[in-house]
Amino acid sequence: MEKQSIDQLKQICSQVRRDCLRMVHAVQSGHPGAALGLTEFFVALYFNEMTHDNKFKMDGKDEDLFFLSNGHVSALWYSVLARSGYFSTEELGTFRKLNSRLQGHPATHEGLPGIRIASGSLGQGLSVAIGVAQAKKIDKDDKLVYVMMGDGEQQEGQVWEAGMYAAHHKVDNLIAAIDYNGQQIDGPTSKIMDLKNLKAKWEAFGWDVIEIKKGNNVESVVNGLAEAKSLTGKGKPVMILLYTEMGYGVDFMVGTHKWHGVAPSDAELENALGQLEETLGDY
Amino acid sequence: MEKTLDLKYTYTDKKDTRSGFGDGLLEAGRKNPNVVGLCADLIGSLKMGAFQKEFPERFFQVGIAEANMIGLAAGMAIGGKIPFTGTFANFSTGRVYDQIRQSVAYSDKNVKICASHAGLTLGEDGATHQILEDVGMMRMLPHMTVINPCDYNQTKAATLALVDHVGPAYLRFGRPVWPIFTTADQKFEIGKAWKMIEGKDVSIFATGHLVWEAVVAEAMLREEGIYAEVINIHTIKPFDEAAVLESIAKTGCAVSAEEHQINGGLGDSIAQSLARNNPAPLEYIGVLDSFGESGTPTQLLEKYGLNAENIVKAAKKAIARK
Numbered sequence: 001m002e003k004q005s006i007d008q009l010k011q012i013c014s015q016v017r018r019d020c021l022r023m024v025h026a027v028q029s030g031h032p033g034a035a036l037g038l039t040e041f042f043v044a045l046y047f048n049e050m051t052h053d054n055k056f057k058m059d060g061k062d063e064d065l066f067f068l069s070n071g072h073v074s075a076l077w078y079s080v081l082a083r084s085g086y087f088s089t090e091e092l093g094t095f096r097k098l099n100s101r102l103q104g105h106p107a108t109h110e111g112l113p114g115i116r117i118a119s120g121s122l123g124q125g126l127s128v129a130i131g132v133a134q135a136k137k138i139d140k141d142d143k144l145v146y147v148m149m150g151d152g153e154q155q156e157g158q159v160w161e162a163g164m165y166a167a168h169h170k171v172d173n174l175i176a177a178i179d180y181n182g183q184q185i186d187g188p189t190s191k192i193m194d195l196k197n198l199k200a201k202w203e204a205f206g207w208d209v210i211e212i213k214k215g216n217n218v219e220s221v222v223n224g225l226a227e228a229k230s231l232t233g234k235g236k237p238v239m240i241l242l243y244t245e246m247g248y249g250v251d252f253m254v255g256t257h258k259w260h261g262v263a264p265s266d267a268e269l270e271n272a273l274g275q276l277e278e279t280l281g282d283y
Numbered sequence: 284m285e286k287t288l289d290l291k292y293t294y295t296d297k298k299d300t301r302s303g304f305g306d307g308l309l310e311a312g313r314k315n316p317n318v319v320g321l322c323a324d325l326i327g328s329l330k331m332g333a334f335q336k337e338f339p340e341r342f343f344q345v346g347i348a349e350a351n352m353i354g355l356a357a358g359m360a361i362g363g364k365i366p367f368t369g370t371f372a373n374f375s376t377g378r379v380y381d382q383i384r385q386s387v388a389y390s391d392k393n394v395k396i397c398a399s400h401a402g403l404t405l406g407e408d409g410a411t412h413q414i415l416e417d418v419g420m421m422r423m424l425p426h427m428t429v430i431n432p433c434d435y436n437q438t439k440a441a442t443l444a445l446v447d448h449v450g451p452a453y454l455r456f457g458r459p460v461w462p463i464f465t466t467a468d469q470k471f472e473i474g475k476a477w478k479m480i481e482g483k484d485v486s487i488f489a490t491g492h493l494v495w496e497a498v499v500a501e502a503m504l505r506e507e508g509i510y511a512e513v514i515n516i517h518t519i520k521p522f523d524e525a526a527v528l529e530s531i532a533k534t535g536c537a538v539s540a541e542e543h544q545i546n547g548g549l550g551d552s553i554a555q556s557l558a559r560n561n562p563a564p565l566e567y568i569g570v571l572d573s574f575g576e577s578g579t580p581t582q583l584l585e586k587y588g589l590n591a592e593n594i595v596k597a598a599k600k601a602i603a604r605k
Contacts, residue, residue: 059363108390116361117390124386127351131358131366138319138340138364158382161348165355169343 001054001084004047009218011279012047012083013039017249018276019079019283023095025269030096030104033259034150035076037181037216037244042080044221045146049229054085056113064143065132067117069125070150070179071105072261078102081114082283089283123156125149126176130166130237133174144232147176152184155193160205166237167206175228176207177240180215183257199241207239215244250275288502291480291513292464300456300492301399303435305330307442308367308397312338315365315446321356322369323349328458329369329399349374353382353394360392365446368394372401372455373414380420387451388424395445396421397454401431402542403570403587404459404492404580413575419547421453422520428452428473429520431541431549433494435463437517440471448473455491457542459580462495474518476526482512485598486530489540490516490549493568493589497540500594511598522552528560536564536601540594542584545569564604566597 004012016039024030046052050064057063068077075095082089087101094100101112105120116132119125129147136143153159166174178198186192195201202209208231212224224240231238246260247253250272253264264272311318312334319341320334326344335342345352349370356366368375375398376383387394398417405413421429428450432438438456445452479494480501489497494515501511512530516523531537537557539550550567557563570587584590 058361060361061363117357117392118385121381121385123350124354124382127354127382128358128361128386130351131355131360132362133358134343134355135359135362135364139362158348158350158354161346161351162354165345165348165351168346 001047001052006219006222009043009047012043013218014277015280016043016076016079016083018273018278019092020075021264021269021272022282023075023079023092024263026093027096028263030075030263031072031261032075032264033246033253033257034070034073034179034181036248036250036253037246038073038076038148038179039249040216040218040221041177041242042076044218044225046080046084048222049225050146051143054113056086058116060116061139061141062143065116065145067125067129067132067145067147068106069119069147070122070153071119074104074106077106083280086114087112092283122150122153123158126159126162129174129176130162130171133171134169136173144229145174149176149178151178151180151182151189151195154178154195154198163202163205163207170235171237172233172235174237175232175240176237177242179244180241181244181246183246183260185257185260187257202239206236208236209239209241211241211243213243215242216248288499289505290498290502292498294462294464296463297460298435298463299458299460300432300435300438301328301458302330303432303438304397304399304442304454304456305333307439309333309337311443311446312341317363317365318446319343319359319364319366320369321345321352321366323347323352323374325370328371329397331369349379350382353379354386356394357386357390357392360394366394367397369397369399371412372398372417373412376417376420377414384424388426391426392451393449395452395454399456400458401455402457402491403575403583403589404457404542406458406580406583407577409577410574415544415570415575416547417455418519418541418543418549422547422552426451427520428518430473430518431455431491432517433491433515434461434465436465436467436469437471440469441517444471444473457492461492464495464498474521474523476523477515477517478512478526479515480511480513482510482534484510484534485602486512486514486534486537487540487594487598488514488516488527488537488549488553490519491542493540493542496589496591496594499591500598503591503595504598509598509602516549519549519552522556524556527553527556531557531561531563535605538566538568538594538597538601540568542589543569545571564601566601568594568597
């Protein structure tokens, strides 16, 4: 796919946010908070950074691949995949409904293009991404593997098993990212289970760690992804601490865990959509 | 005792089934460049050393981190590899059930979960390591194939058959040296029960190490004029229901024999099939809702009622209930 300019990326972000809110509203279920917070990152990856082909092949040979470990951000991923041409945008209207390929959490069983493994039960995606990255190394495929995790997800032990492994085995064709929004279902991570110094932790595990302080500024994200890419191939896996605000783009949803798994009402949707320009046409 | 019996199958050599896996994996690696091995710090126990030595670039030491190993294997399968993971049966299943469920079974990944030291015959290490629930857990998972071969040769054949099989699979084997009574050139058909001995009075459906005990029991029963049919159910899922029903239609009663809890294993597969199709007496040989303990394999099989003598008793009971 052609790389989109910063201005184009901003326009896509606005449309993707509209998609996410409309999808969650339609079924009155889903997870709008983190979807809005991660929009810039997903859009930058799929429309600017990654070399990928929307004619989906499971093995993804000679393509950059993305994996989503915190699968509850599914609405965002579906919107970005549809807007990238993996499947029609009309299908977004089936999100979370019976007989849909757009399951509440991403799944492969109905063969939705763009999804390579189920996720939702937390802590597993980093391991999977490392396995894919090692398969690429065996095949001398020089493309990269990306994986997104939540910050609350860092409380899962398997994440640290995987972290130790990737450094030991020098999996340096991997860029992992943590959605560092400081929130989880029951409240702020600092109160629920303090992550303390995540940067120091990942560095101690042998990773190169970069920070994208403005995770909701698409230009910063694009620059941060370029920096991360420049660190690959040097014997260490790369971690991005992506500072985001949950609910970004909608004034009454921003910066709180309240919208983690709650759908907007009719009035709230109208208010939210009023803040987001329809740039590419609603589905 | 065995020596004086007129056994339909005999042996000259004994070996552990895990060596059948190790030798099978090495051969699989030579046949198919996509075969990769992963192990969680038990290379010696799983007999994966020869594969590691010959294919270092296709072997991954994971350390003591089984959850990560399952995820890695799923990822490698996405990349077109055929991963064989190795650790004890306990750590291959219960410890990583959710990882298997989401990343392997639900996602339908071509991962071969290879599990040694299953059941009581693990022996002296005791109940913490003697898993007796693994078959139940694995056969509940949609998409999962569950295989429990009976000896060294069958384990090797099963390992090789899994290379050409596409989809998640659980291969269960064990630690003790055990009679090698099947042939090295056997054709292993996944999902196909193997009628080893024809009979008419009772059907003995056995899996894993207990197939040998069933062979011995058949000879003991024959001395008393009872003709048992012995069927080797090496694949517990997909379950060869046709073979089971055909045998029962002839004999009218059955014994199941497995190194597993009576809950959730082979016996329950047979019971379900009989209840739905042709209700007939079924006696279970298995562990009766308890954990194991330390001891030698032979002592444990005797104490928990999993040997030939107990199969004989169960067969007579099943016949009496006809």
